[in-house]
Amino acid sequence: MRRLRLSLLAFVSALALSANLSAETEAEAWLRYAPLPPELRKTYEPLPCQIVILGDSPVLKNAAHELVRGMGQMLGANPELHRGSSIVLGTFDQAHRLVPTLNPPEKLIADGYWLKATPIRGAPSFVITAVNDRGVLHGVFALLGKIARGESISTLDELQQPYAPIRWVNQWDNLDGSVERGYGGRSIFYADGKVRDDLSRASEYARLLASIGINGCTVNNVNAAPAVLAPDFIPQLRRIADVFRPWGVQLSLSVDLSSPKVIGGLDTFDPLDPRVAEWWRKKVDEIYREIPDFGGIVVKADSEGRSGPSAYKRTHADAANVIARALKPHGGIVFYRAFVYNHHLDWHDLKNDRAKAAYDNFHPLDGAFDDNAIVQIKNGPIDFQVREPASPLFAGLRRTNESIELQITQEYTGQQKQLCFLVPMWKEVLDFDMRVDGKSTPVKDLVAGSVFHRPLGGFAGVANVGLDANWLGSPLAMANLYGFGRLAWNPNLTSETIIDEWTQLTFGNDPLVVQTINRLQLESWHVYEDYTGPLGAGTLTNITGNHYDPAPMSSEENGWGQWHRADSHGIGMDRTMATGTGFIGQYPPEVQKLYETLDACPDNLLLFFHHVPYTHVLHLGKTVVQYVYDSHYDGAEQAAGFVPQWEKLEGHVDEERYRDILARFEFQAKEAVKWRDVICAWIFKLSHIPDNKGRVK
Numbered sequence: 001m002r003r004l005r006l007s008l009l010a011f012v013s014a015l016a017l018s019a020n021l022s023a024e025t026e027a028e029a030w031l032r033y034a035p036l037p038p039e040l041r042k043t044y045e046p047l048p049c050q051i052v053i054l055g056d057s058p059v060l061k062n063a064a065h066e067l068v069r070g071m072g073q074m075l076g077a078n079p080e081l082h083r084g085s086s087i088v089l090g091t092f093d094q095a096h097r098l099v100p101t102l103n104p105p106e107k108l109i110a111d112g113y114w115l116k117a118t119p120i121r122g123a124p125s126f127v128i129t130a131v132n133d134r135g136v137l138h139g140v141f142a143l144l145g146k147i148a149r150g151e152s153i154s155t156l157d158e159l160q161q162p163y164a165p166i167r168w169v170n171q172w173d174n175l176d177g178s179v180e181r182g183y184g185g186r187s188i189f190y191a192d193g194k195v196r197d198d199l200s201r202a203s204e205y206a207r208l209l210a211s212i213g214i215n216g217c218t219v220n221n222v223n224a225a226p227a228v229l230a231p232d233f234i235p236q237l238r239r240i241a242d243v244f245r246p247w248g249v250q251l252s253l254s255v256d257l258s259s260p261k262v263i264g265g266l267d268t269f270d271p272l273d274p275r276v277a278e279w280w281r282k283k284v285d286e287i288y289r290e291i292p293d294f295g296g297i298v299v300k301a302d303s304e305g306r307s308g309p310s311a312y313k314r315t316h317a318d319a320a321n322v323i324a325r326a327l328k329p330h331g332g333i334v335f336y337r338a339f340v341y342n343h344h345l346d347w348h349d350l351k352n353d354r355a356k357a358a359y360d361n362f363h364p365l366d367g368a369f370d371d372n373a374i375v376q377i378k379n380g381p382i383d384f385q386v387r388e389p390a391s392p393l394f395a396g397l398r399r400t401n402e403s404i405e406l407q408i409t410q411e412y413t414g415q416q417k418q419l420c421f422l423v424p425m426w427k428e429v430l431d432f433d434m435r436v437d438g439k440s441t442p443v444k445d446l447v448a449g450s451v452f453h454r455p456l457g458g459f460a461g462v463a464n465v466g467l468d469a470n471w472l473g474s475p476l477a478m479a480n481l482y483g484f485g486r487l488a489w490n491p492n493l494t495s496e497t498i499i500d501e502w503t504q505l506t507f508g509n510d511p512l513v514v515q516t517i518n519r520l521q522l523e524s525w526h527v528y529e530d531y532t533g534p535l536g537a538g539t540l541t542n543i544t545g546n547h548y549d550p551a552p553m554s555s556e557e558n559g560w561g562q563w564h565r566a567d568s569h570g571i572g573m574d575r576t577m578a579t580g581t582g583f584i585g586q587y588p589p590e591v592q593k594l595y596e597t598l599d600a601c602p603d604n605l606l607l608f609f610h611h612v613p614y615t616h617v618l619h620l621g622k623t624v625v626q627y628v629y630d631s632h633y634d635g636a637e638q639a640a641g642f643v644p645q646w647e648k649l650e651g652h653v654d655e656e657r658y659r660d661i662l663a664r665f666e667f668q669a670k671e672a673v674k675w676r677d678v679i680c681a682w683i684f685k686l687s688h689i690p691d692n693k694g695r696v697k
C-alpha cells in the first residue's frame with residue numbers, strides 16, 4: 001500500500017490567514033474557511049501533525065490538500081501539534097489494514113463516508129474513510145464544515161450516506177458563451193464557440209459541487225447545439241472533464257437527437273434505424289476515448305421546437321434507448337427529459353391542459369426504457385412556477401428510473417435580483433406523499449428509486465452559474481445551490497438546518513448575523529409568492545418576454561398553455577375530473593381526493609386546480625379577491641421589511657457584502673410594490689370588486 005504523508009505544519013504556515021481579495025472571497029462561496037476566533041481555535045488543539053493518504057489517486061491527493069487548506073485557514077498559523085497523531089484518508093479496505101479494529105456502524109455505499117476519531121498507535125487520530133475516493137473527499141468537506149461551524153470533533157463518529165446515486169447539476173450554457181436563463185454572467189466553460197482556454201472557474205465550480213456531494217455536471221444547454229458532438233469539439237470537452245476529475249465530478253453532455261443527420265451525414269435520425277444506432281455507438285465510443293469517466297447524456301426532444309422521435313413516429317423510449325445502448329458498455333446513463341408538451345395548444349378548448357403532457361407522454365411507456373435510462377421530471381407539471389403541485393408522473397412510473405429536476409437558477413422566481421430561498425419549496429414537493437397503492441410514498445423516495453426498487457434515480461438541479469465572482473449573480477442566491485446539493489444528499493434535512501449551515505459557512509458564526517440571514521432566507525419564498533402569484537394561479541410574469549416582470553395576461557390566449565383563465569367572472573384552471581381537464585385523474589386515488597373538491601383542496605393550490613368566482617370564500621375565511629389584495633399588500637410590506645432587518649447587520653458583515661445586499665433589498669422592496677400594484681389593479685379591473693381596506697379602487 002502506498003502511503004503519502006503531508007506535514008500539516010508546513011502547509012498550515014504556508015496558507016494561514018493569507019489576506020483574500022474580495023472577488024476571491026466571493027468566489028469561495030461557502031468554502032471560505034474564515035479564521036476561527038482564537039478561543040474557538042484553541043478548542044481544536046493539539047492538532048494531528050500529519051495527514052496520511054492511503055493511495056495516490058488525484059481525488060485523494062486533492063482531498064488531502066483541501067484538508068490542509070481548510071484547516072490552515074481556519075485554525076491559523078503555528079497551532080499546537082500532537083506528535084504521532086494523524087488524519088488518515090483512504091478507502092475502507094486500506095484504512096482497515098492500517099487500523100484492524102475499525103468497524104463502521106453500517107455498510108458504506110458509494111460516495112458515503114465515515115468520520116471516526118480513533119487512537120492509532122496510541123495517538124489520538126482521525127480516520128476519514130469511504131468505499132470510493134469520492135466518498136473520502138466528501139468526508140473531508142464534512143469535517144471542514146464542522147470545524148467552520150465550531151462543532152466539536154474530538155469524539156467524532158459519523159457515517160453519512162447519499163440518499164440516491166444521481167446528484168447532478170445541469171448547466172444551460174451555449175457554446176457562444178451565453179447561458180440560457182443564467183443570471184450570473186457568461187459561461188464558465190465556453191466563449192466564441194469553443195471551450196475557454198482558462199478553465200480555472202470550471203475547476204473551482206467542481207470543488208464547490210464536490211463539497212455538497214454533487215457527482216455530475218452536464219455542461220451544455222438542453223437546447224443542445226449539435227456541434228457539441230463534432231469530432232473537433234470532443235477533445236475540447238476533455239479539458240473540462242480533466243478539471244472536474246480531481247473533484248470526483250463526472251462530465252455529461254446534452255445532445256440534439258437529430259445529430260446523426262445534422263452532423264453525422266446520415267439521411268435520418270430515426271432511433272430504430274440500425275445506421276443511427278451504429279452512429280450513436282461510434283460517437284459514444286469516441287467520447288469515452290477522450291473522457292473515460294464520462295457520465296452520460298441528457299436529451300430534450302419533441303419539446304419547444306426541438307427535434308424528436310415523433311418525426312419518425314417512434315416513442316420517447318425508442319429515442320432514449322438508442323443512446324442508452326451506446327452508453328451501456330461504458331457504464332454511462334441517459335437522462336430523458338419528461339418536459340415534453342405541445343406549445344401550440346388551442347386555448348379556446350377548455351379541456352386542453354399543458355399540465356397533463358408529461359404523464360400523457362411517459363406513463364404509457366412505463367417499462368419500455370432501458371435500465372441505464374432515467375426519465376428526468378420537473379418538480380411540477382408546468383414549469384418551475386412559484387407554486388405547483390408535485391408532478392403526477394412521479395407516481396406514474398413503476399418500471400422506469402426517474403429523477404427530479406429542480407431549478408436553482410431563479411427563472412420565474414426573481415432571477416437572483418430578488419431573494420427567494422427555494423429549499424422550503426423543494427422540500428414540500430420532495431415530502432409530498434403520493435400515496436401509491438395507499439402507502440406512504442413521498443416523492444423523495446420515488447425519485448431515489450427505493451419505492452419500486454429501481455437501480456438508478458435521484459436529483460438534477462439546473463444551476464446556471466456564470467463568470468460573475470459570486471457565481472449566480474447574487475451572494476444570497478448561493479444558498480439555493482448549496483441547498484440543492486444538501487437535499488440531493490439527504491432530503492430529510494430541514495430547511496432550517498440547511499440554511500443555518502450555509503449562513504455560518506458563508507458569513508461566520510456571529511449569532512445576530514446568522515439569525516437574521518436565516519430568517520430572511522426562510523421567509524423569502526412565501527414573501528415572493530405573496531406579492532407575485534396568488535393561490536397557485538401560476539405565472540403572472542411576462543412569459544412572452546423576460547419571465548420576470550408582472551404581465552398577468554401574457555400567459556393567456558396563446559398556445560403555451562400556462563393559463564390561469566382569469567376573466568370578469570372568475571379565475572383558475574378547472575383541472576377536476578368532474579368538469580375540468582381531468583388532470584387530477586393522473587394522481588393516485590387518495591391524492592385525487594385531496595384536490596378534486598373545493599372542500600378538500602388547499603387554498604395555496606386552489607387556482608391551480610379550480611376555476612372559481614372572485615367571491616369564492618377560502619378555507620382561510622376571506623374571498624379570493626380580498627386574498628389577492630391582502631397577500632400582495634402583505635408581501636410588499638414584508639419585502640420592505642427586509643431592508644431594516646438587514647440594516648441591523650451593519651458592522652457585523654464586511655462592508656462590501658453589507659452594501660451590496662442592502663442595495664438588493666432596497667431594489668426588491670420597489671419591485672414588490674410594482675408587482676403589488678400591477679396585480680391588484682388587474683384583479684380589480686377584471687372583477688370590479690373593491691378592496692375592503694380601501695387600498696385598491
Ligand code: GCW
Nearest residue numbers: 172180181222223300339383
Ligand atoms: O422554463 C423553460 C425555459 C427554457 C428552457 C425550458 C426547458 C432550456 O424558459 O429556457 O429551455 O424551460 O426546461 O427545457
